[in-house]
Amino acid sequence: MMETLQQASVSEVIKAAAWQFRADVFRGLRAQNKVLPCKYFYDEIGSALFEQITKLEEYYPTRTELGIMQRHAAEMAGLLGPNCLLIEYGSGSSVKTRLLLNHVLDPTGYIPIDVSGEQLRCSAHALEAEYPDIDVLPLCADFTRPLNIPGCRKPAVRRVVYFPGSTLGNFTTGEAIALLRQTASLCGSDGGLLLGIDLRKDPRVLEAAYNDRQGVTAAFNRNILVRINRELGADFDLDQFAHRAFYNASRVRIEMHLVSRRDQIVRVGSMPFFFAKGESIHTENSHKYSLPALTDLAEASGFTMERIWTDARQYFSVAYFTRGHSVKDSVHSERGGSRTFLPRLEAIPVTL
Ligand code: SAH
């Protein structure tokens, strides 16, 4: 009986997600300046394309963050302390998480959260096998929505949210503050946030990272149209939309767009949308932070900056925020030195 109820809830969640996708696409394409939410890049194909991006020569963020984690994960784990519950936003392939889990002392559980269900299931399954002593409880959900965190067998001393990959950079400052405030309340007064975020740098380096020579980023960008064609019965002609990524200096961000190559009408189901030649669909922002801006972000969100680690070029940073009073605002640079869980409508617990 319980299982039947649970299955019914899961199919409700899937239906609600499909309805939401359609509503978001229609709203975005009706807007004066057309826009699509970047979380919809990540179906099975989009997640695989993102994994390819992370290995590109031009895309420095993943390997730079991995380097920081390799050098400093032990120290980070020391700050997290023993018996923490690790919750990860946008866990993807959970590659960096392993570096952390290798050092954290007796974590009570690991909860990877991601909208990309199949990738989440595969990577959580692998992690469960690699870390048999840790409860791995994946949640297929949008981390910007209220979350019901499942209980683990052992009680946790504190909750720590791990948010790597500069995914926070895909939110505007206002959205980022709202998300981190919600995170502060999810963590509680003893909790922490370990945030991996990309830093400001030469725009030529930034633009190269989002305009790779092999065209993988272009395929990733167009995949949102592929998904709309498949899931919403649309007829986007992919060849008629150009990938465009550029640095917007006044907003300190890379913007990705899909630009219509001609006047055209695209149907989504039976609904027609007109695109003028040169008109764009804004698909993603990728904000780049400065170290002071990160401290400001922590304070605006109800956190205190405890520690920042960067690489020698200061290309990328990993920051640890806590809810307590500031112990030290230090920058470490290479330069200087119970399994029962009632799902909410928005979330699907993934069965391993
Ligand atoms: N953390 C990984 C992956 C980063 S890619 C890394 O550092 O390499 C961004 C990830 O966040 C993808 O796996 C995507 O599916 C997920 N994601 C994006 N927006 C999301 C949202 N609103 N809720 C949950 N997951 C999201």
Ligand code: AVI
């Ligand atoms: C996940 N996110 C931080 C990536 C970024 O760099 O903004 C997604 C991406 N978009 C294009 N390339 C990679």
